[in-house]
Every structure is written in C-alpha cells, then in structure tokens.
Amino acid sequence: MGGSSNSNVPLEEDLVYDVELLPHDPGKRINIMDYPANERNAVRRGYILKKTLPTKRLIDLHLQELDERLNERNMELLLCMACLSPKDNFSSFDKDKVLKLASFYPEEFSSFDLMALEYQLDVFMENMLNDERFQGLNDLNSLSMMLVKTNKHKTFPLIHLLIKLMLILPVATASVERVFSAMTCVKNKLRNSMGDQLMNDCLVTFIEKDVFLRVSDEKIIDRFQSMKTRRMNL
Template sequence: MRFSGDDRKHRLYALRMEELSNRMERSIYMWFWQANNQELSLQRLGNTRWGSHYRILLCMVDLFPSIVEVLEYIQNKGVEDSKRRQAYGLLKYFHTFDCIFYIQLMLLILGLIKNLSMALQRKDQDILNAMSLVESTKRELQNLRNDGWDSFMDKVFSFCEKHDAEILNMEEDFVDSKRPRQKTHITNLHQYKVNCFYTVLDLQLQEFNDRFTEVNTDMLICMASLSPIGSFREFDKEKLVRLAKLYPEDFSVEECLSLEHQLGIYIDNVREDKMFDNLKNLGDISRLMVETQKHLSHPLVYRLLKLVLTLYVATARVERCFSTMKLVKTATRNRIGDQFLSDYLVCYIEKELLDFVTNEIVIKRFQSMSERRVCL
C-alpha cells in the first residue's frame, strides 16, 4: 500500500508523537520514582551473582509502598494498554499472601548465606575461615528449620498488616490459585510450612552436604596447611600427609612415609630463607620454588603443591575467568583464533597488573620488535 506525500507526513507525525508520548511517560515514571527515592533504587538482576538478588529483595521490602504507588500510577495513567495490564497483574500479586511469604523466605535464606557467599568469592581465599563459615551456615539453617517457623511467620504477618496485604488463616483449607475449584485436601499450614518452608530449607541443606562433604571439607582444611601466609603459620605435617593419602595414585605408601620426613626439612628451609617472606598464595610459593631450584630438593612437597594448585579450578576466581570468555568472544568475534583469544583474556582478566604498564613501555616494546623507518 502506497501513501501520498501528505499521508506519509501525517503518518510520520503520528509515529513521532507516539514516540514522544512514550518518552514523556517514561520520564514521568523516572521523575516520580527518583523524587520519592533519592537513595535507593531497584537494580537489574545478575544471572551469576546471587548477591544482586539479595540487594534487590532488601530494596523491595524497604520501597514496597513506593513500588505499589508507581504501579498504581501506571495502571491508572499509563499510555500503553500492555503496561497497564502488567501493572494490574503485578499489583494483584503484590497484595497476595504468596508474594509476601516468598519475599520474606528468600530474603531470610539469602541473608543467612550472604557472608559465606562473599567469603568464597574473595581473591585472597582464606580456606580455614571459609570452612568455618560453611559449618556455621549449615548449623544456622538447621536451627531455622527446627525452631524458626514461628518467628518467621510473625514477620510475614506483620508485613502483611503493615502494607494491607492478604492474611490467610493457617487452619483453613489451602486453595491453589491455578486450580481454585479443585480441592487440595491440605491446610494452609501444611502447604506453607511443609511444602514450602521445610522443602526449601531441606534443599539448601542437601546442597551444602553435597558440595561440602566430610572428605571435601577435610581436604580443603589440609590444603590450607600449605599456605605461606604469616611465615607458614598454618603448616601442619599430619594434615599434609593425610592429604597425600587421599590420592593413592599420586603418592604410594613409601612416598607418604618419605613425605613425612621431607616436610620437616622443607618447612625449616623455607622459613629460614628470606626470599620466602611475605608470600600471599600458593602460586607465589610454587613459582619461587622453581626459581630457587627448591622443587628439586623437595620433589614430593612440590608434587603435593602442584596437586593442590590443580584443585583451585573450582574457585570463584577461575569461574570468573570462564565467564569472561562470554564477554570477550561475542558473536562478532566468533572467528577469533585461540592464541589471540588467550592473549586478549590475559589482558582482560589481569587488569590490575596492566595498570602498571604505561604507554611508553608498550611503545618501546613494539619499537624493539623490528626495525622501523619511523620512531613510534
């Protein structure tokens, strides 16, 4: 279908006015939001960072009245029908007992595991403190499951009363919102306490037990004995021998006995050597052992050290490196070579080290690579 010149002008004018109207509506929303919330705002959820979910839930609880007010404004004065319908649906759900219950439950669980999550993501990994936090978090989750229902429900009911949300009678029959006419034959208490509260906490505890078994926890604690921090203050010969026995294919029975004798000489040697002072991680000590040829004097200790270093592939720092590949090798770089990708990733990941590389150093590097007619 073709339009005349005037028709095209009118059509473009109408589209332009619609675009301006949408922009004005968004500007009004943003102004209304910022005017009422100068310090807090809702952030975008992160797919791999659960800490962002916790922060958003905190903001939602604190800004709940403002969120409801903005949704009511969109519902009543929104230009687009789709946005008005979305606002109506969100408002309807925000005032249900389900919404308040799950917000409070996730806020409670994420709040309990926040410190552990931050500790496990630290670059200067302190294994002993991390394992201690794991055990403390497991105990706190278990205590919450055993004795935390009443106090948790008090928070839920208090929040519902404060914000005029739906309050359910726990002794009445549970009604499924998706199938309201079908009888469930369970009470609200059974649904929210057993099917929700207990189930979620049991899943969390099961996940902790699967990831941090007794063997894994003991292995990580033994690994900490090799740490050079504080002049090797965490060094423990018995733990390191026990760690070597966990890998019978790498250490035979005779080598485990020899390792026990070699560890005493090794720790005295590195403590007396000033070059091994102020080391921060296992990577530094392995590099320095090769530079000083001590890996030849203590071959079993060096083998154990290499084995421990390979176990760090599951740490948050290494996971961040793999996540970085998605940012570097995008759809527009799908034909990038392996060597160039590796060099690019090193520059992207080791940003802190590259801060010390000045432009003059880079220019001199390229200038010395080959003879050039013009000085760079």
C-alpha cells in the first residue's frame, strides 16, 4: 500500500505551477528567486508553458541565479585556479593568486606550508618553462598527469596537492548539487517526518541505484535476516 501511495506523488520534473493563479500584473508576482530552491524550476516551467515570461525577463532571472551561485568569493576562486593553468606556456601564471588559492584550504596548507609553497612556485615555474615535456599542455588535468609521468609530483608535492584539489572541486560541487536534487524526490510530503538516518539511507540507495540494482534480492534478504534473531526465516 505504501508503494501505491508514493506513486501518485509528482516528481520535481513533473511539477508545473498554474500561473493562471498568479496576479495578472507581472510586477505584483512573487519573484522566482523568492520560491524555495527546489520549486524554482517548476515555477519557470509554468511561466514558459503559459508564455507569460518575456525572453528578456527570463534571461535576467538566469543571470540573477548565476550571480547567486557565482558570488564574489566563488569568482575569486575561479580566477585563482586559472592562474596555474599551463595553457600558452603558463601565460596566466600569477604567484600571489596561487598562494591565495592555497589559503582557501587551511586544513591542507598550514602557514609553514604556504611559505614552502611560495618557494616551490619559483622553482616550479623555472622548471616548467625549461622542460619541453611541459610545452603545449592546455589544462590542469594534463599538467597533473605529466607531473606524475615525469615523477616531478614528488619534487613539488604542495603544488601537485593544490592541482588535485582544483581538479576534484567540480566533482565535489556537483555531488552536493546531486544530493540536494535527489532530496526533493526522496523527502516528499509523505516522508516529511523521516529521521536523518533513514533519509541518509534512502538518499544513498536513490543516488546510487545503478549499483544497488546489481545486488540480488537473495543477498538483501540474507543481510536483513542476519542483522538480528527473528522468529522466522524470510
């Protein structure tokens, strides 16, 4: 019965707001950015389907959302990341910005590490510009692989660590976005009172469903049976 009741709950991508209920005057309508984050896409779809949102206004809303996502600190982070790019023979290199980038990771770079990194950067750049193997690289990924291939990741461990942190940053950000997106499907109105542990378990199985689909029902039953003594076998 529980499964049949959940099947009637619309997913986020199926949810469309009835914009006919909104005030006729666009100036009196609630700003899309004032809606809960997990409802904004549904509001936009409602506007687009009814063709009540001018193209210029739609572009302004997207730009506004980009401004919220890419705030001043995030933009500074991206600019600092670009300063270590090997493209055009490290033409964008900026030592001060690279050091500032490292300061964003206090758990990985202590004050002593920052001083050591400053020294490493001087030697690193001279080494890179004089080594033909590092000529023609275009991105941080190829730079990281070449450092490992030439064994120079051991010579410049702090720089290699910083490059690795930059490479995993998009993945870490996307993972967080993925979890919040999944949460709108898992924690619906019928499951609004679930505890943290149950929600974590549901999120893991929902996000990694491709992995769990490969687990046989027999193994799941055996695992559940062995968790504690039961009156009968499942």
